[in-house]
Amino acid sequence: MRFTKDHEWVEVDGDVATVGITAYAAEQLGDVVFVETPDVGKTVKAGDGFAVVESVKAASDVYAPVSGEVVEANAALGDAPETVNAAPEAAGWFAKVKLANPAEVDALMDRHAYEEFLQTL
């Protein structure tokens, strides 16, 4: 699993990356009450707004950590947005992206580097 400074995670299987938000991000947001996942077929560029996650208090943008085409969105979050809090780095995934440029993943932090980054916040 790789991580961004905006607290998204990426897990690659073949040429498809599963994307979600980190446990740290989910904890900071508090209770998630709504998730707007990207439409399947949409092409995203790394750094673009990609999804929106809403707590009782506020809406927060989630940025695409990698570029590519959205091939699947996590429909289960529609009825159970709280899954983002319960299992942010597993069942609470947001979408799957077919990688346009696999080298982008290598530029992201590994868990050790991300955890060191969290210490600086």
Place this chain on the structure above:
Amino acid sequence: MAEPVDAPLQTTPLHAAHIALGARMVPFAGYDMPVQYTEGVLKEHLWTREHAGIFDVSHMGQARLRGVAPLAAFEEVVPGDFIGLKPGRQKYSVLLNRQGGIVDDLMAARPVNSEGTGDDGLFVVVNGACKENDFKVIEAELAGQVTIERLETRALIALQGPEAAAVFQHYAPEAASMVFMDIRLMTAFGVDLIVSRSGYTGEDGYEISVPEEAADDVWNKLLVDHRVKPIGLGARDSLRLEAGLPLYGHDLDETVSPVEADLAFAINKNRREQRDFPGAARIVKELAEGPPRRRVALKVLEGAPAREGAEIADASGKVIGVVTSGGFSPVLKCGIAIGFVSGVNPEVGALLKVIVRGKPQAADVVKAPFVPHRYVRTA
């Protein structure tokens, strides 16, 4: 009215208590305030609806207005009947500018003790973010008629929820005889309190003005009761939104009249006839002919919650207004919003749209409150 962003944050007498409880602190109205405690906004909200929540609202402005005829003088800046305000009663009102716009919304009251004595001018509580300006306006408009004593050495604690009354009455038995909007001077916890049976959550409960040196003791004694949990500003906002109550700086500002804001109940009949409050010409005209825009309550039927700034459109897609506060209702489990629409007077049940991130979503006009009030009106 917002204080400069670089001003150092003030703290309330309960600041250390919030830190000890693990609160997440944020700047609010110039104070370092708890936005949530460890359980988070959703659980704090639901706990208050089911049990009792304790809130630190010491950032709000408390003052005494005194003078030869403080009630009559006060009527020069508000549209309510304050000459008719009885000892032991509190009233919601709005401070008006000369154009009939709302400078702030507030509570004003005549607290007395159980023998009916102790009446001492008018006790007012105003919003924290507006308090400096409010007292400046009152001082300027009522120069020579009232003196303002700011009660800056008093904390303000709200205890709200269906179990709040039983919790508080254990320490203050005489509070049992109070009904909604009663206000009493009393001794409890060994100190002098000003206690009103009111709040801003839609629930039964009390707001308790406490000398600052006793704030920790009162807070801790109430909090030790298993029915009580600490509640931050996040849930305070979602609770007041469900209760359909407007929030100054969002739903109310200096351009909005009380008629537009659906607060016509605060303009008493005798005052409408006397037309002797600031902006009376505009306000009386709006009462007769209908205001150019009006506050509505919307239940979002699909999609994301509509938040402040989201446009409101009619069924044909024409933009007719804007959301001024909105969010997710933990009780209804959907988006709810307060907004203003212009040039139309939609009926309850009318189907409108809210536009969230470019997407039109269905929303129903509903009658506020979104969640029924549970005020105690008979002892």
